[in-house]
Amino acid sequence: MTLSSIWVVAEPAGDALTSISTELLSHARSLSGDVRAITWGANAAALAAVAGEFGASTLYDVGDLAGALPGVPVASAIAALVANGAPDAILFPSSYDGRDIAGRLSARLDRPVLTNATSVADEGGLVTEHLAFGGTLIVKARFSAEGPGLIVVRAKSFVVAPTEDLAASVVAAPPGDTRAEGAARIVTRHVEERTGPKLEEAAVVVSGGRGLGEAGAYAMIEEAAKLLGGAPGASRAIVDAGWVPYSHQVGQTGKTVKPTVYIACGISGATQHMVGMKGSKNIVAINKDADAPIFQIADFGIVGDVHKVLPALIEALKARG
Amino acid sequence: MNVVVCVKQIPDPAAPGALDSSNNLDRSGKLILDEADTYGVEMALQLVDKAGSGEVTVVSMGSASDVAGLRNALAMGAAKAVIVSDDSLRGTDALGTAKMLAAVIRRDVPDLILCATESSDGYTGTLPVQLAGLLGLPSITFAKSVAIDGANLKVERQTEAGYDEVISPLPCVVTVTAGVVEPRYASFKGIMAAKSKPVEILSVADLGLAGQVGVAGARQEVTSVVAAESRQGGEKHVDEGDGAQRIVDYLTSIKVL
Numbered sequence: 325m326t327l328s329s330i331w332v333v334a335e336p337a338g339d340a341l342t343s344i345s346t347e348l349l350s351h352a353r354s355l356s357g358d359v360r361a362i363t364w365g366a367n368a369a370a371l372a373a374v375a376g377e378f379g380a381s382t383l384y385d386v387g388d389l390a391g392a393l394p395g396v397p398v399a400s401a402i403a404a405l406v407a408n409g410a411p412d413a414i415l416f417p418s419s420y421d422g423r424d425i426a427g428r429l430s431a432r433l434d435r436p437v438l439t440n441a442t443s444v445a446d447e448g449g450l451v452t453e454h455l456a457f458g459g460t461l462i463v464k465a466r467f468s469a470e471g472p473g474l475i476v477v478r479a480k481s482f483v484v485a486p487t488e489d490l491a492a493s494v495v496a497a498p499p500g501d502t503r504a505e506g507a508a509r510i511v512t513r514h515v516e517e518r519t520g521p522k523l524e525e526a527a528v529v530v531s532g533g534r535g536l537g538e539a540g541a542y543a544m545i546e547e548a549a550k551l552l553g554g555a556p557g558a559s560r561a562i563v564d565a566g567w568v569p570y571s572h573q574v575g576q577t578g579k580t581v582k583p584t585v586y587i588a589c590g591i592s593g594a595t596q597h598m599v600g601m602k603g604s605k606n607i608v609a610i611n612k613d614a615d616a617p618i619f620q621i622a623d624f625g626i627v628g629d630v631h632k633v634l635p636a637l638i639e640a641l642k643a644r645g
Numbered sequence: 646m647n648v649v650v651c652v653k654q655i656p657d658p659a660a661p662g663a664l665d666s667s668n669n670l671d672r673s674g675k676l677i678l679d680e681a682d683t684y685g686v687e688m689a690l691q692l693v694d695k696a697g698s699g700e701v702t703v704v705s706m707g708s709a710s711d712v713a714g715l716r717n718a719l720a721m722g723a724a725k726a727v728i729v730s731d732d733s734l735r736g737t738d739a740l741g742t743a744k745m746l747a748a749v750i751r752r753d754v755p756d757l758i759l760c761a762t763e764s765s766d767g768y769t770g771t772l773p774v775q776l777a778g779l780l781g782l783p784s785i786t787f788a789k790s791v792a793i794d795g796a797n798l799k800v801e802r803q804t805e806a807g808y809d810e811v812i813s814p815l816p817c818v819v820t821v822t823a824g825v826v827e828p829r830y831a832s833f834k835g836i837m838a839a840k841s842k843p844v845e846i847l848s849v850a851d852l853g854l855a856g857q858v859g860v861a862g863a864r865q866e867v868t869s870v871v872a873a874e875s876r877q878g879g880e881k882h883v884d885e886g887d888g889a890q891r892i893v894d895y896l897t898s899i900k901v902l
Contacts, residue, residue: 393811423770423771440770513806570787577762621877622879633884636886640889
């Protein structure tokens with residue numbers, strides 16, 4: 325049995341879609357011959373080509389949100405579409421806005437949501453996979469009632485597969501009246517300067533944890549990441565401590581990364597952290613505790629003090645130019 | 646200004662987790678207040694303090710056989726706690742939990758509802774927005790700062806690129822990221838005072854929601870649990886002043902350098 329139809333919430337990023345959105349579209353295309361995308365903003369015409377390239381035949385355009393956060397208006401538009409014919413599943417990116425849209429739609433349709441999925445397969449019905457306990461267990465789940473399956477998928481779960489398909493046809497999907505629920509408004513956007521690649525897309529990630537000792541030592545992580553052309557990451561412990569913003573967090577709560585090499589500095593390897601980085605191609609760990617769990621998954625470990633090894637590494641990288 | 650903080654008592658994350666025979670998370674051991682919730686409690690206390698009047702109520706769902714976690718929030722300064730506890734709640738999903746919390750909150754809608762961005766055990770991260778949807782309220786997730794500005798709420802919301810300044814009328818549901826404020830430690834006086842603060846325990850029937858919760862209400866099920874492919878550790882060297890060079894050599898061998 326193939327699935328008759330899958331919809332994908334495709335987040336705009338300027339004239340493109342976020343990488344997780346193209347991952348979801350590509351995977352949906354492998355499960356169903358009828359993939360439709362839902363997007364918003366002012367660039368639907370440009371996005372139609374991207375959505376088509378990754379397998380969507382139709383692009384539902386919610387349109388300009390007039391400063392509203394996407395959660396309510398996009399969920400409201402999808403609810404109206406569902407009323408005219410529901411797909412087998414709706415896939416949402418596990419992102420700030422993706423989770424908002426899924427939660428709002430769940431309440432609106434009175435449908436449960438499966439979150440943090442790392443696999444969505446058709447086994448005579450949709451079966452999802454979720455990592456538990458730091459990725460040591462895989463929990464398989466399915467919906468047990470009729471209706472569209474709402475599934476929030478983690479980044480890097482699927483491989484992008486561009487097609488030769490034509491641009492998707494754009495269909496307007498207005499949000500309708502979002503009532504009091506849609507009253508939150510974005511007043512100003514602040515873009516923080518970032519040199520170097522995005523954390524989830526970087527080929528090299530250098531991450532710091534509690535072993536750094538104090539917030540100021542994170543500058544070493546940033547410098548090493550920069551010298552390697554990578555992105556700086558963090559364990560939950562130092563995000564909770566307020567040393568670095570949440571956007572740097574790698575782990576179960578936080579981002580999933582799968583770089584060519586992940587360098588964990590002063591990170592003991594709590595299960596919470598491992599689930600977000602154990603898919604890295606190579607893992608390097610620097611930790612002064614020889615028994616730290618991070619060494620159980622590291623391909624290359626240095627038992628040593630990050631305050632000695634990192635400065636020396638930075639010097640060595642600088643010397644290479 | 647009255648603030649409700651939704652909190653969860655979870656198994657100690659430091660203890661190894663396990664699934665029970667029905668593939669639910671084993672919660673039979675000691676439960677503690679999810680550390681992710683302490684930021685919301687602290688934020689609520691600060692906002693009420695600034696407003697000069699009102700109180701903080703913590704609302705929870707789960708086993709009430711151990712309410713030490715809720716007492717912890719009360720010891721920090723919350724005025725009272727409400728917990729929905731019922732054997733029939735076992736297996737309830739995020740939407741079912743949101744329905745419970747919404748039913749509690751509807752009895753006396755506060756000015757502001759704070760939640761963590763996600764719990765540290767289930768980490769589904771959809772409950773706060775489902776709750777807002779059920780209550781018909783606006784929501785702002787991933788707040789890295791929260792302030793009251795007249796009748797409006799002003800929030801700095803974390804984004805991929807930086808942050809957005811977002812305003813919303815009250816009441817509103819807000820999720821706060823970890824590290825947004827520094828949670829206070831309960832004082833001895835606070836701990837003593839918490840012992841006499843009210844903890845209201847409600848059943849599903851009290852809220853008129855029988856049949857909508859538990860495994861049957863969840864409409865999703867675990868079909869199997871299997872061990873994931875495990876990753877093996879590789880070489881490990883004690884740094885003798887050559888650690889950095891060894892890393893450079895390794896990075897060269899995998900062609901990163």
